[in-house]
Amino acid sequence: MAEPTGIQTAHPVEHVHHEELGFWRTYVFSTDHKTIAKQFLFLGLFMMVIGGLLALMLRWQLAWPETAVPGFGWVPEPYMFEGIIPPETYNMLFTMHATIMIFFVIMPILVGCFGNFLIPLMIGARDMAFPTLNMLSFWVGAVAGVVMLTGFFVPGGHAATGWTAYAPLSAKAIYTGVDWGQNLWCISLIILAISSMMGSINYITTIINMRAPGMTWFRLPLVIWSLFIVAILLLLALPVLTSGLAMLLFDRMAGTHFFLPEGGGEPLLWQHLFWFFGHPEVYVLILPAMGVASDVLSTFSRKPIFGYRSMVYALIGIAFLSWLVWGHHMFQSGMNPALGTSFMISTMIIAVPSAIKTFNWLGTLYGGSIRFTTPMLNTLAFISMFVIGGLSGIFMASTPVDMFIHDTYFIVAHIHYVVFGGSIFGLFAAIYYWFPKMFGRMMNEPLGKIHFWLTFVAFNCVFIPMHILGVGGMMRRIYNPTQYEFLASLQPINVFITISAIVLGLAQIPFVINFFWSLFAGKEAGRNPWQANTLEWSAPSPPPHGNWGEKIPVVYHGPYEYSVPEVAEDYLPQDSPLVVPALAKH
Amino acid sequence: MLEYLKLETWLPENVSTYGAEIDFLFYVIYYITGVAFILVAAAMVAFLIIFRHREGRRARYVHGNTVLEIVWTVGTALIVIVLGIMSEPLWARIKQQVPPSDIQVRVTGKQFNWEILYPGPDGKFETADDVQMDNELHVPVNRVVQVFLTSKDVIHSFFLPNLRLKQDALPGRTIQAWFEATKPGVYEIPCAELCGFGHSGMLGYLTVHSAKDYEKWVKEQWPQS
Numbered sequence: 001m002a003e004p005t006g007i008q009t010a011h012p013v014e015h016v017h018h019e020e021l022g023f024w025r026t027y028v029f030s031t032d033h034k035t036i037a038k039q040f041l042f043l044g045l046f047m048m049v050i051g052g053l054l055a056l057m058l059r060w061q062l063a064w065p066e067t068a069v070p071g072f073g074w075v076p077e078p079y080m081f082e083g084i085i086p087p088e089t090y091n092m093l094f095t096m097h098a099t100i101m102i103f104f105v106i107m108p109i110l111v112g113c114f115g116n117f118l119i120p121l122m123i124g125a126r127d128m129a130f131p132t133l134n135m136l137s138f139w140v141g142a143v144a145g146v147v148m149l150t151g152f153f154v155p156g157g158h159a160a161t162g163w164t165a166y167a168p169l170s171a172k173a174i175y176t177g178v179d180w181g182q183n184l185w186c187i188s189l190i191i192l193a194i195s196s197m198m199g200s201i202n203y204i205t206t207i208i209n210m211r212a213p214g215m216t217w218f219r220l221p222l223v224i225w226s227l228f229i230v231a232i233l234l235l236l237a238l239p240v241l242t243s244g245l246a247m248l249l250f251d252r253m254a255g256t257h258f259f260l261p262e263g264g265g266e267p268l269l270w271q272h273l274f275w276f277f278g279h280p281e282v283y284v285l286i287l288p289a290m291g292v293a294s295d296v297l298s299t300f301s302r303k304p305i306f307g308y309r310s311m312v313y314a315l316i317g318i319a320f321l322s323w324l325v326w327g328h329h330m331f332q333s334g335m336n337p338a339l340g341t342s343f344m345i346s347t348m349i350i351a352v353p354s355a356i357k358t359f360n361w362l363g364t365l366y367g368g369s370i371r372f373t374t375p376m377l378n379t380l381a382f383i384s385m386f387v388i389g390g391l392s393g394i395f396m397a398s399t400p401v402d403m404f405i406h407d408t409y410f411i412v413a414h415i416h417y418v419v420f421g422g423s424i425f426g427l428f429a430a431i432y433y434w435f436p437k438m439f440g441r442m443m444n445e446p447l448g449k450i451h452f453w454l455t456f457v458a459f460n461c462v463f464i465p466m467h468i469l470g471v472g473g474m475m476r477r478i479y480n481p482t483q484y485e486f487l488a489s490l491q492p493i494n495v496f497i498t499i500s501a502i503v504l505g506l507a508q509i510p511f512v513i514n515f516f517w518s519l520f521a522g523k524e525a526g527r528n529p530w531q532a533n534t535l536e537w538s539a540p541s542p543p544p545h546g547n548w549g550e551k552i553p554v555v556y557h558g559p560y561e562y563s564v565p566e567v568a569e570d571y572l573p574q575d576s577p578l579v580v581p582a583l584a585k586h
Numbered sequence: 587m588l589e590y591l592k593l594e595t596w597l598p599e600n601v602s603t604y605g606a607e608i609d610f611l612f613y614v615i616y617y618i619t620g621v622a623f624i625l626v627a628a629a630m631v632a633f634l635i636i637f638r639h640r641e642g643r644r645a646r647y648v649h650g651n652t653v654l655e656i657v658w659t660v661g662t663a664l665i666v667i668v669l670g671i672m673s674e675p676l677w678a679r680i681k682q683q684v685p686p687s688d689i690q691v692r693v694t695g696k697q698f699n700w701e702i703l704y705p706g707p708d709g710k711f712e713t714a715d716d717v718q719m720d721n722e723l724h725v726p727v728n729r730v731v732q733v734f735l736t737s738k739d740v741i742h743s744f745f746l747p748n749l750r751l752k753q754d755a756l757p758g759r760t761i762q763a764w765f766e767a768t769k770p771g772v773y774e775i776p777c778a779e780l781c782g783f784g785h786s787g788m789l790g791y792l793t794v795h796s797a798k799d800y801e802k803w804v805k806e807q808w809p810q811s
Contacts, residue, residue: 087783162780168757169740175697175782261758267741268756301637307650332743334756337681341674348666355662356655358626363654365633367646372638380634387626391619398615398669399677400608404750407743407778471596473747475778479786486598486747486774563645570644 029139031131032545033116036138038438040112041431043138043145044105045515050149051100056505058093061085063498065480079157087479088177091160094477096152098163099185102285103192104145106423110288111196111234112141114430115203115227117438121536122224124212124553124575126546129205137198144192151184159185162477164278167259167270171251186249193238193245200238203231212535214555218312219574221534221559222305225312226291229319230284236323237280244273271333275326283322285419286386287315289426290357293379295559296429297361299532300376301368302570304560307360314353314360321350331399332406340399347397354390358383369563369570373530374448378429381456385421389414392467407477410470416463428452428511435515436529440541441522447514454507461500465493531571534559538575601769601794602749607676609750615669680751684764687730691723695735695742695755698784700775707808717807721790726800727770733763743779746792754779767794 021030030036060069068083079089116134120127128134151158158181161170165185173179207228211220220228247258248270257263259270298305305311327335327343361383370376392414396402405411428451435443472490474481481487481494528537535555539547553575561572566580589595593609593616600609637645692703692711702723706715725731735744737755745752746765753763775790795803 087786091780091783091785160783166741166780169780169782175740177783261756265758267758301645302639303645304647304649306648307655310650310655332752333741333754334759334761337677340681341677344673344677345667345670348670349663351666352659352663356659359655359658360650362626362629362633363650365630365637367648368633368637369639369643369645370634370637380630384627384630387623391623394619394666394669395612395615397666398611398673400673400680401612401615403677403680403752404608404612404747406752407745468596471593473598473745475745475776477780477785478776483787484774484776484789563647565647 029135031127031135033120033128033131033134034438034543036134037113037115037117039138040108040116040141041438043142044109044113047100047104047108047145051097051105052505052508054093054097054100056501057085058090058097059498059501061090061093061479062481063495065482088157088160090479091162091176091477092158092178092181095159095162095165095185099148099159099189102163102281102419103189104148106285106419106427107196108141109427110292110423110430111227111230111284112138112199114223114288114292114434115199115231117434118223118536119203119206119227120210121437121539121543121547122221122534123207123210123215124535124548124555125206125210126548126552128202129210130202133198134202137195137202140198141192141195144188144195147184147191148188151181151188154180154184157181164274165248165270166274167248167251167265167267168261171248171259171270173252183249183252186245186252190242190245190249193242196234196238200231200235203227204235207231212552212555215535215574216555218309219555219558221291222294222308222311222315223288223291225315226287226294229315230287233280233284233287233319233322237277237284240273241277241281244270244277247273268330268333268335271330271335272326275329276323278329279326280319280322282418283318285423286426287318289382289423289430290315290386292426292430292433293361293382294364295534296375296379296433297364297383298560298562299433299530300371300373300379301364302371302562303364303368304558304562305360306363306366307356308558308560310356311360314356317353318350321346321353325350328397328402331396331402337399344397344399348394351390351394351397354386358387358390373432374443374445374452375429375433377449377452377456378425378432381452382422382425382429385417385425385459389417389421392417404473405470407475408470409466409474409476412476413463413466413470416466420459421463428455431515433530434536435518436525437536437539437541437543439519439522440525441518441520442525442529443518443522444514447510447517451507451510451514454510455504458500458504458507462497462504465497469493469497528573531569533557533561533571533573535574538573598747600748600750601767601771601773602746602751603766603768604676604680605748605750611673611676614672618665618669681753681763684732684762685730687732687764689725689729690732690734691725692734692736693723693744693755694738695744695777695781695788696738697740697782698777698788700742700744700777700788700790701738702790704807707804715808721775723775723790723792724800724803725767725792725794727767727794727796730764730766733765734760735763736760740781741779742777742781742788745776745778746773747776748773749792752778767792770794770796770799 073083156179160176160178169175250256257265259265324346328347331340474487525541555574557574563570564572694701699720702719704717705711735755737757742755749765751765773792777788
């Protein structure tokens with residue numbers, strides 16, 4: 001197809017910013033989508049350190065209950081007693097570990113950072129549709145982060161009701177002894193939801209209206225498709241969470257009884273609202289990683305992605321079905337069991353688009369010319385770990401089996417295979433892959449590989465045994481497993497998991513060194529170090545304000561035209577005007 | 587080594603009538619997903635080795651294969667639908683069709699105890715011969731036991747690992763559950779839903795008596811009748 005098609009009129013007039021912006025407008029209150037992306041990245045990485053430390057503390061307690069955590073003797077009572085974690089603090093640790101990892105690490109990095117960085121660059125736009133709104137989205141998100149962290153320092157400690165905050169436990173301070181901690185938790189998430197809404201509107205508008213000439217819908221890279229669908233999910237799901245949080249806050253502070261039965265309220269209402277948001281949210285965390293994986297896999301297999309259109313339809317299918325499965329979190333909740341059956345069926349069906357994606361990734365590898373770069377290794381880990389997480393989901397989809405494994409470590413293992421094995425490996429793949437474009441320098445490959453292999457092995461040593469704990473019946477969110485006779489034989493597994501978790505934590509040190517070292521001393525990247533097709537690689541590294549010089553690129557091909565027989569190189573950039581007869585049919 | 591791959595090595599001993607059926611379903615899914623994982627992983631490793639980059643060899647220029655895509659879509663759909671169909675009747679029998687029984691107890695969760703209320707010899711609750719015990723549930727073996735679950739404060743979850751039963755207890759409503767134990771003994775009743783700082787250690791005991799011991803226990807509790 002030589003004639004560019006697609007949206008041309010909506011494109012803003014060519015104007016490149018030449019005026020010098022001051023320090024504040026360049027680095028702090030910037031409206032440049034790339035700077036905002038980096039801000040989200042640093043926010044997420046900073047929060048990841050906190051979230052990770054919380055996880056290690058609670059793992060210590062599970063392996064060696066009620067012994068002093070080394071290095072934490074300084075924490076004042078009643079939060080810790082000379083380094084010993086009391087149950088109240090333990091509940092706070094797992095609540096905040098999950099809250100921070102989900103809302104302040106994975107969402108800011110995968111959606112906030114890579115959404116912002118990639119959308120304009122990959123569709124051929126100079127910036128987001130609403131740059132000021134974009135800046136506001138980050139800074140509102142940062143306020144949410146500050147409010148969330150403040151909760152650690154208020155009397156009574158932070159929220160301690162799990163990231164799911166089930167009412168009535170969360171709806172009345174007397175049930176936990178936590179007062180302002182839980183209030184700030186609600187307020188922070190409401191603020192964060194506003195931030196995400198602003199981002200979503202921006203993403204959707206930009207993708208619909210600002211694609212470069214020739215960038216048709218089916219020439220969009222899959223990572224852009226995934227971010228587009230994620231933005232729609234967030235736009236529709238977040239208001240439900242926000243309403244629920246507002247009601248919870250009213251119950252706590254204004255004496256209402258939305259979720260309190262003594263005033264005619266309904267505890268299950270909270271669960272319905274929460275999971276109606278919460279299940280699409282899980283896909284918000286995994287879909288961008290699927291998009292990243294598709295792009296990285298195609299690049300380093302030097303081969304077109306297998307079944308591009310079915311990948312798009314599978315993304316849409318997953319997104320649609322994600323609205324119909326929330327009840328599978330509630331099989332044992334007291335919800336009408338007949339309803340459980342219908343949720344079981346919809347949950348089983350959502351395995352189908354997930355399987356389609358997996359098989360298509362395998363199909364992409366088949367017949368490729370595979371390069372084992374660090375982003376590729378992380379992508380391969382993403383795929384294999386996502387397969388485990390997806391398959392273990394089938395166990396709890398089956399309502400009778402769920403009766404036994406619900407609320408056990410089987411669920412904890414499952415969620416971590418999806419959001420750590422899935423989202424976090426996807427996130428690392430994205431960082432290693434796009435770092436050269438973001439900062440103009442390559443990351444160090446040997447250090448990257450050390451980081452990858454240590455993380456991959458330690459991750460599996462942490463989370464495979466958790467399935468066994470779950471099969472053994474160990475409940476999640478318990479402070480001390482040694483209180484139960486039927487769990488006594490499982491305690492050595494808890495010790496093994498904790499040691500592996502410490503290794504997993506240490507395994508991130510090479511990444512931190514690599515990241516900051518490469519930032520200043522990495523090899524210069526050039527425009528297209530991976531010889532990839534998509535538009536971001538046609539811009540300088542790092543791209544200037546406005547991304548391209550005088551002219552924005554024109555798109556002639558799909559994003560995955562690798563190893564085209566008539567072309568000498570094994571890649572064909574989307575903006576290459578080369579006319580290839582064999583492509584005409586695609 | 588293979589010993590450790592068997593579920594029964596890890597599952598708590600099953601002493602419930604429907605527990606064996608749950609375990610069977612567990613096994614079916616375990617083997618299906620296990621085989622699926624091994625196939626996917628083996629294919630992936632094989633492709634990674636066979637199709638690794640070598641000088642002078644180009645990747646194949648292929649965009650997909652419609653027949654293959656239809657096959658694996660339909661195949662996956664069939665497997666999961668069959669699993670759904672296999673699960674439904676068991677679920678309905680355990681959670682929807684509570685069999686009638688004259689052994690009835692009320693179990694009320696409260697931070698951080700299970701209050702067990704026995705109706706006494708008259709078989710009726712809220713009469714003079716009711717007896718309440720904290721964290722002690724006594725039942726006869728091989729008899730259906732009906733449990734009326736509720737809570738006084740927050741949500742708790744009534745979990746009998748050895749009987750494969752789990753049911754949340756909600757404040758403001760009463761939920762029926764049932765089980766039939768097949769072996770005398772003492773089994774733990776942990777709370778499985780986070781219920782506050784004392785959640786860990788909220789623990790009751792289910793004592794399953796032989797028919798004779800149960801009669802003796804009833805005599806001890808209600809000597810006048």
